Amino acid sequence: MEFLFRFIVGGLIVSLFSAMGGVLKPKSFAGLFSxxxxxxxxxxxxxxxxxGKPYASLESRSMIVGALSLFFYLALCSHLLMxxxxxxxxxxxSGLALWLLCALGAWALVLR
Amino acid sequence: xxxxxxxxxxxxxxxxxxxxxxALAKMKWYEYVVVFLSGGxxxxxxxxxxxxxxxxFGGLFLAFPAIFPASATLIEKHEKEKERPAEIANNDRGRQxxxxxxxxxxxxxxxxxxxxxxxxKLLPVWNAGFVFCAALGAWFLISTFIWSxxxxxxxxxx
Numbered sequence: 001m002e003f004l005f006r007f008i009v010g011g012l013i014v015s016l017f018s019a020m021g022g023v024l025k026p027k028s029f030a031g032l033f034s035x036x037x038x039x040x041x042x043x044x045x046x047x048x049x050x051x052g053k054p055y056a057s058l059e060s061r062s063m064i065v066g067a068l069s070l071f072f073y074l075a076l077c078s079h080l081l082m083x084x085x086x087x088x089x090x091x092x093x094s095g096l097a098l099w100l101l102c103a104l105g106a107w108a109l110v111l112r
Numbered sequence: 113x114x115x116x117x118x119x120x121x122x123x124x125x126x127x128x129x130x131x132x133x134x135a136l137a138k139m140k141w142y143e144y145v146v147v148f149l150s151g152g153x154x155x156x157x158x159x160x161x162x163x164x165x166x167x168x169f170g171g172l173f174l175a176f177p178a179i180f181p182a183s184a185t186l187i188e189k190h191e192k193e194k195e196r197p198a199e200i201a202n203n204d205r206g207r208q209x210x211x212x213x214x215x216x217x218x219x220x221x222x223x224x225x226x227x228x229x230x231x232x233k234l235l236p237v238w239n240a241g242f243v244f245c246a247a248l249g250a251w252f253l254i255s256t257f258i259w260s261x262x263x264x265x266x267x268x269x270x
Binding site: 003006007008009010011012013014015018019021022023024025026027028029030031032033034035036037038039040041042043044045046047048051053054055056057058059060061062063064065066067068069070071073074075077078081082085086087088089091092093096099103104107111112 | 127128129130131132133135136139144147148149150151152153154155156158159160162167168169170171172173174175176177178179180181183184185187188204206207208209210211212213214215216217218219220221222223224225227228229231232235236240244247248251255256259263
């Protein structure tokens with residue numbers, strides 16, 4: 001039941017930010033909303049109710065590493081899409097390996 | 113704070129940021145479903161990972177690019193559809209639109225790190241509602257400021 005609630009809240013907040021990005025122009029400005037803290041808002045709010053503020057605060061510290069990994073991932077995607085004739089789906093899905101490498105590497109070296 | 117947000121607002125206005133609500137109607141119903149399902153799924157996965165491996169590991173996934181592959185693919189598809197009436201054979205416009213979205217998101221990810229920093233530092237001592245408002249404000253103002261500066265620089269150099 002808890003995870004169904006999480007699913008619905010997460011889906012709604014992500015859809016809201018996605019819609020906000022969809023109506024804005026130019027594209028580069030709308031892109032800011034592709035990195036909106038939508039999943040974080042849904043997850044952290046529910047985490048505070050269930051596990052308390054110190055637990056949510058610790059999640060946020062790791063989120064900084066996740067966000068920096070996201071920066072490298074998006075820099076790679078932007079570069080490949082601009083320079084090479086590769087489909088967006090191919091670039092953005094295969095690039096997830098870089099996000100995982102950066103995030104898990106930093107977790108193993110610094111956060112664990 | 114007010115002066116800062118006013119400065120960002122003026123910069124954004126001079127860079128021709130516009131709102132086109134008709135874009136919502138152009139999206140197909142299954143595209144909304146894909147976004148909703150992706151968002152719901154990553155929220156559940158982040159919760160499961162935090163429960164299984166602890167908050168330090170689960171927190172990483174609060175910035176996982178779950179939605180980006182879907183949104184970039186949809187942007188590429190929509191731009192390609194715009195090309196059809198003019199019968200432009202290549203897919204460059206769609207790909208470049210996706211690249212611009214990625215560049216904006218790249219800037220947004222710096223704002224996202226600031227959001228996380230504000231929550232990390234302030235949540236243990238302040239009211240949660242206030243902390244989330246401050247963190248959202250930090251994400252938006254910092255992202256918009258960096259985007260405005262990069263746009264002004266890009267226009268001057270082009």
